[in-house]
Amino acid sequence: MTRVTEKGQVTIPKSIREELGIRPGDEITFVETEEGYVVRKDVDESRFEKWRGVADTDDTVTDRMDELRETR
Template sequence: MRVTEKGQVTIPKNIRRHLGIAPGSEVEFVFTDEGALLRKAVKGQQERSAEVRDLLDHIRKHRGSMNLGGLSADEFYRMMRD
């Protein structure tokens, strides 16, 4: 697909039909690790998507780090089970 000077692309007919996109439909782009995902927007979904994206970004920033307050991993898991 080629992007126009205005940043526009034509969504192929088979994709529009599959997603139920018609003239006047709202769509959104969602950023993923692989690139961007196009999907049909649902009323209120854009706000939720931004909130979810922000939460996931926050979680990713802290991936692999956790302050256990001096507990070993075994002690932590035992505490979580009890």
């Protein structure tokens, strides 16, 4: 069972966070249903979109894959 703090905060149990893939900084939504509320993790249109532009390189994907394969 989870308790609500004076600030209205709750701790989502670790097993549920892992099952839903919830990590620090993720946003969740409480959806009202006939049985109560459901917690849903908000997902970007593309789960890869947040990584766009992260790599600091001008290499192509093929060049990067070739480089990674050589280290094996």
